[in-house]
Amino acid sequence: MYRRAFTGAAAAVALSVGLAGPLAADDDRFITVQSTTSTQNSGLFDHILPIFQDATGIEVRVVAVGTGQAIRNAGNGDGDVLFVHSTPAEEAFVAEGNGVSRADVMYNDFVIVGPPSDPADVAGMEDVTAALTKIAAAEAPFASRGDDSGTHKAEMRLWAAAGVDAAAASGEWYRETGSGMGATLNTGTGMGAYVMTDRATWIAFGNKGDYGIVVEGDPRLFNQYGIILVSPDAHPHIKADLGQQFVDWILSADGQAAIAAYEVDGQQLFFPNAGG
Amino acid sequence: MESFWGILSEAFTLVLSWDPDLVEIVGLSLRVTLTAVGIACLIGLPLGAVVGAFRFPGRGAVALMLNALMGLPPVVVGLMVYLMLSASGPLGVLGLLYTPTAMIIAQTILVTPIIAALTKQVVEDLYAEYADQFASLGVGLADRVGALLWDARYSLLTVALAGFGRAVAEVGAVMIVGGNINHVTRVMTTTIALETSKGNLQLALALGVVLLTLAVLVNGAVMALRASAVRSAYA
Numbered sequence: 001m002y003r004r005a006f007t008g009a010a011a012a013v014a015l016s017v018g019l020a021g022p023l024a025a026d027d028d029r030f031i032t033v034q035s036t037t038s039t040q041n042s043g044l045f046d047h048i049l050p051i052f053q054d055a056t057g058i059e060v061r062v063v064a065v066g067t068g069q070a071i072r073n074a075g076n077g078d079g080d081v082l083f084v085h086s087t088p089a090e091e092a093f094v095a096e097g098n099g100v101s102r103a104d105v106m107y108n109d110f111v112i113v114g115p116p117s118d119p120a121d122v123a124g125m126e127d128v129t130a131a132l133t134k135i136a137a138a139e140a141p142f143a144s145r146g147d148d149s150g151t152h153k154a155e156m157r158l159w160a161a162a163g164v165d166a167a168a169a170s171g172e173w174y175r176e177t178g179s180g181m182g183a184t185l186n187t188g189t190g191m192g193a194y195v196m197t198d199r200a201t202w203i204a205f206g207n208k209g210d211y212g213i214v215v216e217g218d219p220r221l222f223n224q225y226g227i228i229l230v231s232p233d234a235h236p237h238i239k240a241d242l243g244q245q246f247v248d249w250i251l252s253a254d255g256q257a258a259i260a261a262y263e264v265d266g267q268q269l270f271f272p273n274a275g276g
Numbered sequence: 277m278e279s280f281w282g283i284l285s286e287a288f289t290l291v292l293s294w295d296p297d298l299v300e301i302v303g304l305s306l307r308v309t310l311t312a313v314g315i316a317c318l319i320g321l322p323l324g325a326v327v328g329a330f331r332f333p334g335r336g337a338v339a340l341m342l343n344a345l346m347g348l349p350p351v352v353v354g355l356m357v358y359l360m361l362s363a364s365g366p367l368g369v370l371g372l373l374y375t376p377t378a379m380i381i382a383q384t385i386l387v388t389p390i391i392a393a394l395t396k397q398v399v400e401d402l403y404a405e406y407a408d409q410f411a412s413l414g415v416g417l418a419d420r421v422g423a424l425l426w427d428a429r430y431s432l433l434t435v436a437l438a439g440f441g442r443a444v445a446e447v448g449a450v451m452i453v454g455g456n457i458n459h460v461t462r463v464m465t466t467t468i469a470l471e472t473s474k475g476n477l478q479l480a481l482a483l484g485v486v487l488l489t490l491a492v493l494v495n496g497a498v499m500a501l502r503a504s505a506v507r508s509a510y511a
Contacts, residue, residue: 032374032455041474046458063374063455077363078373182473207475237363237371 030059031242034071034079036150037180039225040064042200042269047262052249058242066180068148074098074228077235080243082228083250085198086150090226098235099228103251106259106270107224110154112215113185113202114194122194128218129162135194136164139173143188143195146176150223155196158220198223200269225270227251251275283478287485302490305463308376308450309443312383313391317436320388324395325421329403339396345389350382354452357382361453374455379463382449387439394435399424433502437495444491464490 039045040062049060063073067084074082075098082099084090093099112131114122120138122131135142144166145152159166166174175193177184181201188195189209197205202213215221229247232240249255256272263269290298327338359365361373361381372378402424410420425432447465454461456470464487471480 032457037473041470061374061455061457061460063457073362076365077368180473182475186472186475186477205475206479207477235363237369 028239029057029242030061031080031239031246032061032063032078033081033083033246034063034065034074035083036067036070036085037064037182038085038151038198038201039083041180041182042204043264044200044259044262044270048255048258051258052246052255055254056245056249058245060246066145066147066149067151067153074230077230077238080230080238080240081246082230083225084150085223085225086153087224087226089150089153090228094228097233098231100231100240102226102228103247104273104275105225105227105250106256106272106274107222108199108270109216110151110196110221110223111199111202111213112194112196113188113208113211114214115189115192116210116212117192118214119192120194123214125215126217128158128215128221131215132158132162132164132166136162136166136169136173139169141173141175141188141191141193142166143184143191143193144174144176145181145184146170146178147180149181151181151196151198154223158196161220200264203267203269204264224273283481284485286478287482287489290482290486291489298486300459301462301464301467302486304376304461305444305465305487306490306494308379308463309383309440312380312443313387313436313439315380315384316387316391316439319384320391320439321395321425321432321435322421323388324392324397325399325425327392328396328399329420329424330417339393342389342393342396346393348386348389349448350386350446350450351448351452353382353386354449357385357449357453373453374457374461376454376461378453379450379461382453383443383446386446386449387443390442391435391439394438395425395428395432398428398431398435402428430502430506433498437498440494441491444487444494 035045041064045060045062049062053059063070063079065073067086067089070079070082070084071089071093073079075093075096082090082093083105090099090102094102112122112128120131120135120140122134125131144155170176175187175191177187179187181197182205185195185197185201185205186207187193189207189211194214199216202208227247227250229240229243230238232238250259251274256274259270259272260268324342327335327342357378358373360367361370361378362368363373372381406424415423445465447469450461450463451466451469454463454466456462456466464483468480468483468487471483
């Protein structure tokens with residue numbers, strides 16, 4: 001009796017594995033893109049990828065993580081294309097032989113958002129380092145990504161430029177969430193902290209509460225995105241041909257137009273600048 | 277802040293709309309988790325029965341390991357499986373990373389110790405009653421395991437449900453090895469995490485209500501099965 005039951009259980013498992021199997025194999029006309037949470041959470045990929053797929057028949061599978069993790073994943077060969085926003089780290093990736101070459105794709109900018117009470121009195125400031133200095137002097141809560149992402153790296157460069165050792169105040173007014181942009185915004189708005197975010201994520205973010213942008217417009221808040229084909233020399237199994245088609249399309253007039261056409265609440269989120 | 281009723285009504289609307297994306301996500305969640313629990317049962321039930329019913333050198337250490345592994349953090353399992361399946365890992369050639377199969381592997385690793393450790397407990401208690409009878413009848417090893425598992429089958433359904441609960445609720449492992457890729461590896465829990473990070477808290481909670489309902493349905497189905505099986509067994 002029990003033997004039959006076990007055979008039955010084994011058959012059921014074999015059947016369900018069989019059901020899961022075809023999903024895994026599917027077909028080979030897809031590429032994996034290691035990218036960042038800002039491009040995914042803002043809805044950009046949902047807008048442009050169907051256009052690319054219609055044009056080429058290539059499915060794009062996006063793994064959206066922080067820039068640091070995306071670069072490490074791609075460095076392990078777990079992606080065909082890297083699409084992130086930290087130019088120095090991207091150039092290092094290519095220099096190490098992991099990528100073929102790097103090209104500018106688009107930009108947006110970072111902003112600092114804060115509560116209406118504005119405890120450090122920085123609302124309306126344009127000079128970002130002066131604003132950060134005031135936040136540090138007031139010891140007003142500041143929520144940082146703290147996760148080695150592109151946004152975190154940019155924030156660290158700005159603290160350094162302001163001459164503030166924010167990490168020394170970690171756990172006090174400087175709070176490292178160690179998580180993605182959206183999670184950090186959820187945390188930051190919950191604790192009344194200032195948060196530096198890319199504008200695209202902020203505009204598309206659904207839990208703004210009474211927060212608003214307090215600092216924007218400094219040229220140092222410029223946020224450049226780049227695209228890199230993972231090197232088939234370093235990682236022979238990657239789909240260099242399909243990946244190159246994606247890179248070429250993103251940098252083409254069609255791809256750039258698709259990026260420019262993406263809007264949330266009537267605001268353009270990313271500004272194409274390939275070949276610039 | 278969103279109201280409780282707002283969230284409930286959004287969850288209700290979500291289910292009623294039978295949104296194809298949601299159906300796909302729920303379907304993948306069930307497929308991945310049920311497959312993982314099925315495989316974990318095939319490994320964990322006999323393993324737990326053997327550890328529960330036999331005395332062998334190192335038995336205490338195995339039991340301790342099984343109990344300790346019940347507390348494996350999903351994110352650690354996810355990392356281990358990622359390192360194995362990564363293109364630069366030992367099993368990279370299989371090309372399984374970022375597929376449902378990778379998610380099944382991770383959840384199987386997560387659930388097997390739970391099934392095995394709980395089975396061991398159930399079988400151990402039962403074995404105390406059966407030991408003399410087995411000895412007097414000269415029952416062999418495989419038949420002992422089989423008889424114990426069969427006679428404990430109703431308790432073991434609850435064991436399987438404990439494994440299901442763990443697997444269907446975890447997000448850390450499937451997020452890393454699946455990559456939360458839309459239409460490929462996106463399941464209920466990774467969708468909830470994604471919507472939370474987009475700040476769509478009401479939608480995220482509504483999805484949580486859907487997931488909870490799903491768990492209630494699966495548990496209800498298993499309990500109904502058990503009840504009818506018990507009735508027919510004693511009829």
